[in-house]
Amino acid sequence: MAVNLKPTRSEDLYPVPGLKLGVAEASIRRAGRKDLLLMTLAEGAQIAGVFTQNRFCAAPVQVAKEHLASGKPPRALLVNTGNANAGTGADGLRRARETCAAAARLLNCDPAQVLPYSTGVIMEPLPEERIVAGLPACVADLREDNWVRAAEAIMTTDTVPKVRSLRVRLGNRTAAVTGIAKGAGMIRPDMATMLGFIATDAPVTPQALQRLASDAAARSFNRVSVDGDTSTNDAFMLIATGALGGRAVGEPGDAEYTALRAAVTEIAQWLAQAIVRDGEGATKFITVRVEKGGDEPECAKVAYAIAHSPLVKTAFFASDPNLGRLLAAVGNAGIRDLDVDGVELYLDEVLVAERGGRAPGYREEDGQRIMKKSEITVRVVLNRGIAESVVWTCDLSHEYVTINAEYRT
Amino acid sequence: MAVNLKPTRSEDLYPVPGLKLGVAEASIRRAGRKDLLLMTLAEGAQIAGVFTQNRFCAAPVQVAKEHLASGKPPRALLVNTGNANAGTGADGLRRARETCAAAARLLNCDPAQVLPYSTGVIMEPLPEERIVAGLPACVADLREDNWVRAAEAIMTTDTVPKVRSLRVRLGNRTAAVTGIAKGAGMIRPDMATMLGFIATDAPVTPQALQRLASDAAARSFNRVSVDGDTSTNDAFMLIATGALGGRAVGEPGDAEYTALRAAVTEIAQWLAQAIVRDGEGATKFITVRVEKGGDEPECAKVAYAIAHSPLVKTAFFASDPNLGRLLAAVGNAGIRDLDVDGVELYLDEVLVAERGGRAPGYREEDGQRIMKKSEITVRVVLNRGIAESVVWTCDLSHEYVTINAEYRT
Numbered sequence: 001m002a003v004n005l006k007p008t009r010s011e012d013l014y015p016v017p018g019l020k021l022g023v024a025e026a027s028i029r030r031a032g033r034k035d036l037l038l039m040t041l042a043e044g045a046q047i048a049g050v051f052t053q054n055r056f057c058a059a060p061v062q063v064a065k066e067h068l069a070s071g072k073p074p075r076a077l078l079v080n081t082g083n084a085n086a087g088t089g090a091d092g093l094r095r096a097r098e099t100c101a102a103a104a105r106l107l108n109c110d111p112a113q114v115l116p117y118s119t120g121v122i123m124e125p126l127p128e129e130r131i132v133a134g135l136p137a138c139v140a141d142l143r144e145d146n147w148v149r150a151a152e153a154i155m156t157t158d159t160v161p162k163v164r165s166l167r168v169r170l171g172n173r174t175a176a177v178t179g180i181a182k183g184a185g186m187i188r189p190d191m192a193t194m195l196g197f198i199a200t201d202a203p204v205t206p207q208a209l210q211r212l213a214s215d216a217a218a219r220s221f222n223r224v225s226v227d228g229d230t231s232t233n234d235a236f237m238l239i240a241t242g243a244l245g246g247r248a249v250g251e252p253g254d255a256e257y258t259a260l261r262a263a264v265t266e267i268a269q270w271l272a273q274a275i276v277r278d279g280e281g282a283t284k285f286i287t288v289r290v291e292k293g294g295d296e297p298e299c300a301k302v303a304y305a306i307a308h309s310p311l312v313k314t315a316f317f318a319s320d321p322n323l324g325r326l327l328a329a330v331g332n333a334g335i336r337d338l339d340v341d342g343v344e345l346y347l348d349e350v351l352v353a354e355r356g357g358r359a360p361g362y363r364e365e366d367g368q369r370i371m372k373k374s375e376i377t378v379r380v381v382l383n384r385g386i387a388e389s390v391v392w393t394c395d396l397s398h399e400y401v402t403i404n405a406e407y408r409t
Numbered sequence: 410m411a412v413n414l415k416p417t418r419s420e421d422l423y424p425v426p427g428l429k430l431g432v433a434e435a436s437i438r439r440a441g442r443k444d445l446l447l448m449t450l451a452e453g454a455q456i457a458g459v460f461t462q463n464r465f466c467a468a469p470v471q472v473a474k475e476h477l478a479s480g481k482p483p484r485a486l487l488v489n490t491g492n493a494n495a496g497t498g499a500d501g502l503r504r505a506r507e508t509c510a511a512a513a514r515l516l517n518c519d520p521a522q523v524l525p526y527s528t529g530v531i532m533e534p535l536p537e538e539r540i541v542a543g544l545p546a547c548v549a550d551l552r553e554d555n556w557v558r559a560a561e562a563i564m565t566t567d568t569v570p571k572v573r574s575l576r577v578r579l580g581n582r583t584a585a586v587t588g589i590a591k592g593a594g595m596i597r598p599d600m601a602t603m604l605g606f607i608a609t610d611a612p613v614t615p616q617a618l619q620r621l622a623s624d625a626a627a628r629s630f631n632r633v634s635v636d637g638d639t640s641t642n643d644a645f646m647l648i649a650t651g652a653l654g655g656r657a658v659g660e661p662g663d664a665e666y667t668a669l670r671a672a673v674t675e676i677a678q679w680l681a682q683a684i685v686r687d688g689e690g691a692t693k694f695i696t697v698r699v700e701k702g703g704d705e706p707e708c709a710k711v712a713y714a715i716a717h718s719p720l721v722k723t724a725f726f727a728s729d730p731n732l733g734r735l736l737a738a739v740g741n742a743g744i745r746d747l748d749v750d751g752v753e754l755y756l757d758e759v760l761v762a763e764r765g766g767r768a769p770g771y772r773e774e775d776g777q778r779i780m781k782k783s784e785i786t787v788r789v790v791l792n793r794g795i796a797e798s799v800v801w802t803c804d805l806s807h808e809y810v811t812i813n814a815e816y817r818t
Contacts, residue, residue: 055747056740056765087736089750089766122733123767232737310719310805324531327496328641331465338464341498356465357498358532396719 002160002278003285003374003394008148013165014176015144016199018042018241022141023153026134028127029082029120034153036131037079038138039197040107045241046203047074047115048210050217052234058086059096059126060116061233067100070112077237078103079117079154079195080131081182086232087123095128102132106139119156119182119195119233151180154195158182162274168202168263170256175202175244177263181221183275194275196221196236198267202260203242205250212261213238220268224276224392238264273392282394284316287377291388298335299389302380305333306391313396316376321367323352330380339384346379347371411569411687412694412783412803417557422574423585424553425608427451427650431550432562435543437536438491438529443562445540446488447547448606449516454650455612456483456524457619459626461643467495468505468535469525470642476509476521484522486646487512488563488604489529489540490591495641496532504537511541515548528565528591528604528642560589563604567591571683577611577672579665584611584653586672590630592684603630603684605645607676611669612651614659621670622647629677633685633801647673682801691803693725696786700797707744708798711789714742715800722805725785730776732761739789748793755788756780 019041026036041047049068051061068074078099085092100114107114118126141149151161165178179198204212217236242248249256277285288306293299306312309329315322326345331338345353347370352362370376428450435445450456458477460470477483487508494501509523516523527535550558560570574587588607613621626645651657658665686694697715702708715721718738724731735754740747754762756779761771779785 054737054740055742055744056736056749084733087733087762087766089764092766121731122737123731123762124733232733232740322530322532324493324496324533324641327465328463328531331463331641333464335464340465353496353532355498357496357501 003282005160005274005277007160008163008165010145010148013145013147013163014167014178015147016176016178016241017144017201018045018243019199019239020142020144021146021150022138022143023146023149024134024137024141026080026130028080028130034149035081036134036138037150037153038103038135038142039077039079039150040142041075041239042241042243043073045074045239046206046209047237047239048206048213049235049237050213052232054232056087056232058084058118058122058233059088059092060085060118061235062093063096063100064115064117064235067112067115072110072112074115075109075113076103076107077115077117077197078131080120081154081156082120083118083124083126084120084122084233085118085126088125092126095126098128099131102135106135115237117195117233117235119154122232147178147180151182154180154182156182157280158278160274160278162271162278164267164270166263166267168259170202170249170259173202173244173246175200175260177267179267179271181271181275183278194221194234194236196268196271197239198237198264199239199241200260200264201241201244203244203246203248204240204260205248208250208252208257209238209240211252212264215261216265216268219265220272223390224272236268276392276394279394281397283374283397284395285375286316286393286395288380288391288393289377289388290380290382292385293382293387293389294385296387296389299382299387300391301335302330302333302382303389303391305329306378306380307393310396313393316371316395317397319368319371321347321352321364321371323347323358323367326378327353338382342383344381344383346381348377412691414569414683414686416569417572417574419554419557422554422556422572423576423587424556425585425587425650426553426610427454427652428608428648429551429553430555430559431547431552432555432558433543433546433550435489435539437489437539443558444490445543445547446559446562447512447544447551448486448488448559449551450484450648451650451652452482454483454648455615455618456646456648457615457622458644458646459622461641463641465496465641467493467527467531467642468497468501469494469527470644471502472505472509473524473526473644476524479521481519481521483524484518485512485516486524486526486606487540488526490563490565491529492527492533492535493529493531493642494527494535497534501535504535507537508540511544515544524646526604526642526644528563531641556587556589560591563589563591565591566689567687569683569687571680571687573676573679575672575676577668579611579658579668582611582653582655584609584669586669586676588676588680590680590684592687603643603645605630605677605680606648607646607673608648608650609669609673610650610653612653612655612657613649613669614657617659617661617666618647618649620661621673624670625674625677628674629681632799633681645677685801685803688803690806692783692806693804694784695725695802695804697789697800697802698786698797699789699791701794702791702796702798703794705796705798708791708796709800710744711739711742711791712798712800714738715787715789716802719805722802725780725804726806728777728780730756730761730773730780732756732767732776735787736762747791751792753790753792755790757786
């Protein structure tokens with residue numbers, strides 16, 4: 001189902017020294033699948049994160065934030081699928097804390113050094129006893145080269161495990177950057193039912209790591225939209241184990257910071273795009289690029305108006321060059337003083353609209369040819385400035401409705 | 410297909426003296442269906458309107474606004490379905506003007522006294538010669554009791570003609586209020602592919618009529634959402650022919666104004682709800698009521714966050730009490746200081762969530778029972794003020810995708 005998304009091969013993945021991963025089948029929702037992931041961090045590891053903006057943020061999100069704020073150095077991340085522990089009130093908080101305490105006992109650390117993450121159905125009690133029971137198997141499974149199995153263990157309606165890796169030169173050192181993510185539906189800016197974990201063995205100062213996480217999220221996970229919904233559980237965590245040794249990467253201007261940011265952003269973008277490619281029911285991968293706007297926010301408004309329009313998304317599903325729906329979405333973006341006569345609209349390289357209407361040279365068969373492709377770029381040129389913005393999205397298919405109508409059955 | 414929506418019977422409709430309607434089969438998009446409507450107004454009639462906020466507003470919208478602004482008293486409204494004449498640039502404006510000029514010649518008035526309205530596919534040239542050719546048949550068909558056929562002539566993907574009527578006492582006079590509308594998809598606040606025309610024979614001052622149109626729209630057409638899209642062509646026009654005679658209804662405080670506003674609002678709400686009931690692929694009619702908010706805009710934000718969420722809408726389609734999706738939508742509404750522990754969520758009379766989680770007394774079978782109904786009220790009590798807001802919406806079904814993926818084929 002996923003659009004041009006092949007699983008990454010194990011041999012293309014670089015372990016991150018200082019980080020081990022262990023998975024287990026804990027039968028959290030169903031028996032017979034990996035659904036629990038434990039990541040342990042070497043001493044001295046740093047971690048930074050970006051969390052959902054949803055006011056109903058889930059119990060694990062609240063606990064993870066608390067534990068990060070405690071100032072105690074994180075030693076483990078505990079991730080379960082099958083149950084999001086969201087909309088569960090005080091009882092949910094208690095259950096999340098119990099799973100952290102159980103992991104802490106096994107790892108001989110403080111519960112506040114364990115960060116919990118959950119994804120799956122919401123408003124159902126977390127079966128924390130199954131997680132606790134599954135933890136010893138996770139610990140027994142801990143290995144540095146367990147990334148593929150870790151990616152599998154956090155999937156929900158994902159059809160392909162999402163994991164990516166690269167190496168980056170930092171002066172005379174070579175660092176690994178490896179990450180996993182899960183997504184599928186409920187994806188939009190400001191995070192979604194999206195969990196992402198990227199780790200590097202490079203040492204990074206805490207301040208630089210937080211900035212790096214925010215920068216990378218802004219250029220990746222916060223640029224995608226599947227259905228415009230934002231989940232209660234989203235988190236993107238960036239881990240620097242420091243196992244590589246040497247001077248900590250820190251200053252925004254320094255070359256090592258720039259190189260590391262480029263690598264982390266590349267992995268984050270690959271993962272974010274993989275989430276869209278594997279969006280619920282997706283049959284097409286759409287890049288929406290808005291150019292020559294007055295500022296970035298107005299470009300983003302236009303891009304999201306297109307990416308969120310069900311009419312546009314069903315037209316892509318049908319391979320129908322119903323370009324008027326694109327123009328209507330641009331007109332809907334809420335830019336009050338937009339001069340529509342100045343707007344140009346392209347499908348890939350084909351100019352389809354200008355001066356408020358169909359471009360004179362446009363032929364339906366050209367639009368049809370582009371719409372049949374599985375990867376399409378919609379380019380909107382506003383001609384009122386120099387800013388630009390990009391959003392990645394997918395089409396809206398029957399399969400999306402099927403998946404979401406039957407998710408709990 | 411439509412949810413509990415039966416066509417209004419002809420005998421329940423009151424003609425509006427001073428307004429005649431004539432329809433024709435003009436083969437604008439397909440042969441063999443009524444697709445052209447002409448309404449003519451007696452001398453002295455007043456008209457007021459609310460138009461789409463989409464920046465790509467269609468050619469007829471631009472021309473109708475121009476003609477209204479000319480100050481020449483409107484004598485006719487010309488409505489076609491099959492082609493929206495939107496995204497058609499200067500050529501579209503020319504074609505819209507030609508149809509007005511043709512009607513003006515037949516009616517012996519100035520072209521600026523004819524207001525054009527179009528709905529249908531966008532970005533295709535309006536076949537204005539077919540409209541011009543169809544006009545004599547419209548004129549020959551002009552009658553005061555043609556409301557049902559008029560409602561049929563403006564349908565696009567609607568499955569039921571939408572027409573409603575009532576009588577209202579204004580002092581010792583009895584006025585008729587009768588209206589038609591078309592909708593189906595692309596429906597959201599600030600108007601949609603929505604055309605609505607309501608007429609009364611009461612005399613109304615121009616200022617009062619514009620206020621009445623805006624007030625009624627705010628309580629009806631701007632409170633509905635099918636898919637969150639806003640079209641290029643929406644218009645709601647309120648006509649007062651004045652044929653009833655007597656003093657013009659005018660002051661906001663006077664009892665006649667209040668009575669007339671109640672009647673117009675009732676018709677507008679019935680038509681707006683009919684649009685949702687007949688929303689593309691709709692199988693359920695959902696009322697979202699948000700109460701005890703800090704102010705009306707924040708209540709509306711929460712209501713629309715629920716009404717626009719594809720995850721919520723697919724859960725309704727599936728009759729799945731996946732209440733977490735409702736909480737997630739509330740959390741997503743953008744109210745930064747919302748205390749989720751104070752929020753109560755009801756499905757009809759059943760309290761399903763409070764204190765950030767599932768209500769202790771809630772049982773899945775109660776939720777399931779409500780979700781199986783074809784009419785459901787979602788009630789969110791924010792407990793932070795005294796404001797409230799209501800939005801009407803429908804579910805998201807396979808049929809929606811089918812209709813919109815195949816609209817042009």
